[in-house]
Amino acid sequence: MSVIAVVGAQWGDEGKGRVVDYLADDADLVIRYGGGNNAGHTVVNAHGHFKLHLIPSGIFHPRTRNLLGNGVVIHPPALVGEIGELALAGFDASNLFISDRAHLVMPYHVLLDQLEERERGAAKLGTTSRGIGPAYVDKVARRGIRVVDLMEPDAFRARLDATLVHVRRQVAACLAAVRADPELESAVAEATDATAITDAYLAAAETLRVHVVDGQVVVDEALAGGERILLEGQLGTMRDIDWGVYPYVTSSSPIPGGASIGAGLPAVAIDQVLGVAKAYTTAVGSGPLPTELDDATGEALRERGMEYGTSTGRARRCGWYDAVAVRFSVRLAGYSSIALTKLDVLDGFEAIRVGVAYRDPLDDREWGTVPASASVYERLVPVYEDLPGWQADTTACRTWEALPQAARAYVERLEELAGVPISHISVGPERAQMIVR
Numbered sequence: 001m002s003v004i005a006v007v008g009a010q011w012g013d014e015g016k017g018r019v020v021d022y023l024a025d026d027a028d029l030v031i032r033y034g035g036g037n038n039a040g041h042t043v044v045n046a047h048g049h050f051k052l053h054l055i056p057s058g059i060f061h062p063r064t065r066n067l068l069g070n071g072v073v074i075h076p077p078a079l080v081g082e083i084g085e086l087a088l089a090g091f092d093a094s095n096l097f098i099s100d101r102a103h104l105v106m107p108y109h110v111l112l113d114q115l116e117e118r119e120r121g122a123a124k125l126g127t128t129s130r131g132i133g134p135a136y137v138d139k140v141a142r143r144g145i146r147v148v149d150l151m152e153p154d155a156f157r158a159r160l161d162a163t164l165v166h167v168r169r170q171v172a173a174c175l176a177a178v179r180a181d182p183e184l185e186s187a188v189a190e191a192t193d194a195t196a197i198t199d200a201y202l203a204a205a206e207t208l209r210v211h212v213v214d215g216q217v218v219v220d221e222a223l224a225g226g227e228r229i230l231l232e233g234q235l236g237t238m239r240d241i242d243w244g245v246y247p248y249v250t251s252s253s254p255i256p257g258g259a260s261i262g263a264g265l266p267a268v269a270i271d272q273v274l275g276v277a278k279a280y281t282t283a284v285g286s287g288p289l290p291t292e293l294d295d296a297t298g299e300a301l302r303e304r305g306m307e308y309g310t311s312t313g314r315a316r317r318c319g320w321y322d323a324v325a326v327r328f329s330v331r332l333a334g335y336s337s338i339a340l341t342k343l344d345v346l347d348g349f350e351a352i353r354v355g356v357a358y359r360d361p362l363d364d365r366e367w368g369t370v371p372a373s374a375s376v377y378e379r380l381v382p383v384y385e386d387l388p389g390w391q392a393d394t395t396a397c398r399t400w401e402a403l404p405q406a407a408r409a410y411v412e413r414l415e416e417l418a419g420v421p422i423s424h425i426s427v428g429p430e431r432a433q434m435i436v437r
């Protein structure tokens with residue numbers, strides 16, 4: 001291996017963090033290429049149980065350098081908080097690097113994220129309220145503030161003052177559309193207070209300064225030295241800004257095309273793309289989810305899989321594996337192989353269903369792909385194939401042969417439906433609970 005991208009093949013939360021943590025043993029450089037602290041990676045290792053939001057999962061390997069790429073949006077106080085939590089567990093984060101081209105998430109982005117969701121009412125997107133969307137909007141509108149600006153107090157103040165003129169207009173328009181309350185008023189005052197923002201951000205800058213680099217130089221040196229690089233994706237194809245179920249999407253590109261831009265390396269430098277898919281389906285946030293189960297089975301998946309958001313604590317929506325969504329992702333991402341996570345969560349089921357196609361109840365038409373229209377997608381129903389469960393504990397299995405026959409048959413069927421090999425299977429959160437075929 002030299003450059004491997006680890007990409008979510010579903011709606012996010014597939015277990016990319018634990019896969020990266022596993023692969024990071026062999027990596028010299030791990031790069032996050034998109035998203036912000038809307039992400040949540042749970043990593044369980046010998047040092048404890050960690051919830052990472054911004055910091056790449058390779059941080060626990062002292063030999064591995066970790067870069068927050070230019071495609072990431074960074075909330076400086078949140079990042080300082082995360083570094084502080086690692087310090088409590090004995091990690092000094094000296095192997096963390098931050099691209100000077102990354103954009104900042106500002107307090108008013110968080111406020112606007114919340115106000116815009118209020119304004120959408122019943123049609124809300126279910127964002128993480130971390131200001132991610134508005135931060136990317138400012139980036140594209142060319143009024144964003146970047147890490148490089150944060151390193152220069154005068155440049156930071158000037159850019160902030162200019163941006164706040166626009167932000168205040170935007171906030172006023174949002175406020176006119178929602179029912180104001182005193183709590184909201186104080187939140188608005190706080191999030192648009194130039195002095196308070198400057199003080200908090202410039203203080204965070206002093207902690208972050210030692211980590212800030214020209215990300216492209218770091219990447220280039222690693223490539224020139226033949227180092228092993230892991231590109232750590234955030235979210236999954238179904239939330240991609242271009243390919244996800246619009247508008248129920250995030251504001252960046254989790255697919256490998258986004259990795260090249262957001263990490264700062266040539267697209268042709270990516271040697272291998274590892275897709276990560278959970279053995280069933282979960283999602284947080286709004287939007288169509290054809291195989292969702294609003295019943296005791298869905299509840300059982302949620303409880304056994306401990307499906308609660310790492311960043312927001314929200315209960316995840318759960319359902320059977322959706323082979324159409326994963327195949328869609330395979331086509332867009334070109335996976336070399338797939339890592340299938342949380343197979344053990346299915347241990348107790350007598351029968352297991354797999355969504356192999358969709359059917360439109362209006363005209364009985366069968367769909368083998370994901371439609372562009374969210375309203376069409378909303379009405380599609382899954383066509384299921386039933387497979388026997390194995391009703392045995394797989395958490396102690398360490399080899400392919402050790403898995404029950406029905407579990408192997410399940411994995412083989414998913415492989416057939418995806419059209420690419422399933423190379424890794426996880427049967428628990430610990431680093432050792434990974435079967436490599």
Ligand code: IMP
Nearest residue numbers: 012038039040126127128249250284285
């Ligand atoms: P945003 O990225 O906060 O704007 O949210 C956009 C959509 O992506 C919403 O449906 C969120 O629930 C979803 N989302 C954002 N981050 C995560 C994550 O880490 N895991 C799963 N879903 C996420």
